[in-house]
Amino acid sequence: MSNPAAILVDWGTTNFRAWLVDGDGKVIERCEAPAGIMQVPAGGFPQTLETHIGSWRTAHPGLPVLMSGMVGSKQGWAEAPYVSCPAGIDELARSVMAVPGEDSVHIVPGICYEAPDGRHDVMRGEEVQIFGSLRQGEKGRQVFCLPGTHSKWVAVEEERVVWFATAMTGEVWAVMSQHSILGRLMEGDSMEDMDAFDRGFQLSGEPGGLLNHLFSVRAEGLFGVVPAEGLRSYLSGILIGHEVRAMLPIAGPVEWVTIIGRPDITDLYSWAICAMEQKTVRMPAAGSTRHGLKHIQEAMQHD
Numbered sequence: 001m002s003n004p005a006a007i008l009v010d011w012g013t014t015n016f017r018a019w020l021v022d023g024d025g026k027v028i029e030r031c032e033a034p035a036g037i038m039q040v041p042a043g044g045f046p047q048t049l050e051t052h053i054g055s056w057r058t059a060h061p062g063l064p065v066l067m068s069g070m071v072g073s074k075q076g077w078a079e080a081p082y083v084s085c086p087a088g089i090d091e092l093a094r095s096v097m098a099v100p101g102e103d104s105v106h107i108v109p110g111i112c113y114e115a116p117d118g119r120h121d122v123m124r125g126e127e128v129q130i131f132g133s134l135r136q137g138e139k140g141r142q143v144f145c146l147p148g149t150h151s152k153w154v155a156v157e158e159e160r161v162v163w164f165a166t167a168m169t170g171e172v173w174a175v176m177s178q179h180s181i182l183g184r185l186m187e188g189d190s191m192e193d194m195d196a197f198d199r200g201f202q203l204s205g206e207p208g209g210l211l212n213h214l215f216s217v218r219a220e221g222l223f224g225v226v227p228a229e230g231l232r233s234y235l236s237g238i239l240i241g242h243e244v245r246a247m248l249p250i251a252g253p254v255e256w257v258t259i260i261g262r263p264d265i266t267d268l269y270s271w272a273i274c275a276m277e278q279k280t281v282r283m284p285a286a287g288s289t290r291h292g293l294k295h296i297q298e299a300m301q302h303d
Contacts, residue, residue, distance in 0.1 A: 004028055004060050007053055008293040010286070011071035012036050012125060017286060018053050025294040029056065037076050045077035046102065065105040066297050068289065069125035072097070072107040082112035082122060088160035089131050093299035108296055113164050121166050125289075126152045129260050132292030133283045134159055143251045144258045145273070146285075147240075147265045149174075153247040165250065167243040176214065177232055185221035187228040191264065194271070196230030200237025201272055204245060213238050236268060244272045256281050260288050 002022035010017040014036035020029040031052050040048050049065075050057075057063060072080035080097040092108055099105040110124030126146045134156065135142060146152040149170040155163040177183045191197075203213050217235050220226040226234045251257070256279035259266045263282075270280040 002026060002028060004056070004063055006294070006297055007056055007063055007065045008290055008297070009049075009053070009065060009067040009071070010069050010125070010128075010289045010293075011067050011076070012069040013038055016048070016052060017289070018056075019290050020053075020056050021290070021294065025291065027290070037070050037073070045071070049105070062104055064297065065102075066096070066108065066293050066300075067106065068108040068128040068293060072109065073124055076107075078107060080107040080109040082110045082124075085111060085113045085164070086157075086160040086162045087111050087127070088158075089295055089299045091160075092127065092131070093296050096296070096300055106300075108293070111161055111164070113161075121164060123152050123154075123164060123166070126154070126260075127161065128292035128296065129283075129285060129288040130154055130156065130161065130292070131295055132288040132290065133258055133260055141254055142258065143254045144260060145247075145251075145269055146260045147269045148261060151243060153251045155251050163251075165247060167247065169239045169243045173236060173239050176217070177235060182214065182217045182231075182235065185218065185228055186231045189232070190229060191233050191236060191268075193227075193230035193233040196226050196233040197237035197268065197271070199226060200234040200239075201241040201275065202237075204238050204241025210238075210242050213242070237272075240268055240272050244269070244276060248273065248276055248278060252278065255279065258283060261285050 004020050005023040006021055008019045008021055016033045016035040018031045019027050021027055033052055035048055071077050078099050083091050083095050095109045096106045099107060108128055110122055111127045113121045129146060130144050142156040144154040151167045151169045153165050154161055177186060203216060217231055221228060221231050257273055258281045259269050260283045262285060266282045270282060273280050
């Protein structure tokens with residue numbers, strides 16, 4: 001068995017994931033639990049970490065623990081200040097924060113961006129996935145899409161994040177389908193009606209704007225134009241369509257967009273982006289996070 005070199009942790013809002021890895025970044029053991037920061041009681045972060053990876057730390061005293069995600073937010077264990085764009089792995093490595101009172105436990109900072117007009121944007125966790133998916137040595141512009149509750153679109157040049165923007169697509173979909181009148185006509189939980197998704201996507205390119213298009217979910221449902229079991233997909237097509245049409249022209253042009261996330265979501269985004277005549281490549285979120293953390297840890301050692 002390989003000798004453990006580090007413990008890498010992805011600690012988000014809803015989930016806790018950890019990997020015990022060797023010097024080459026190969027996984028020796030892994031742990032996953034629904035123990036995101038929202039499930040941790042006040043002052044309970046040290047005990048939660050001990051519960052899930054305490055046996056690894058006991059067996060390998062002094063092994064470095066590197067964490068990323070919402071664990072470093074205001075609502076997390078300890079707030080790791082943001083690094084300003086443009087930012088690469090070296091900037092993140094220099095700003096990694098030691099957790100007070102813990103031995104060899106560190107948190108990767110997030111990244112903040114200030115637009116030319118003064119508006120701000122932030123991300124925490126996605127930056128690690130990006131640096132775990134970069135095409136090393138690429139001199140041109142690389143564009144990433146990280147769909148989710150708050151979708152991120154990110155541009156990288158010379159292996160440094162130079163621009164990003166957030167779209168609240170996933171959260172709006174959840175609110176509209178679960179807590180608004182639009183959800184009253186929806187049946188089932190399926191998101192696999194691609195005819196309905198395409199219909200919503202096509203509407204997103206028509207005049208009227210997002211607010212008008214959102215109400216069509218109810219109107220088309222009332223008249224049976226879109227079946228009740230397809231309305232969730234129809235709503236998704238509208239929202240993803242508006243997001244892609246707004247973000248793609250700003251982020252590109254590039255040879256392809258790298259999409260990082262769960263297969264079910266990246267499939268929909270890939271479909272929408274390809275419909276705009278843009279090639280895509282898909283990457284798994286967990287693997288990207290693990291590789292990114294490993295790269296940052298190596299940069300810390302070389303700093």
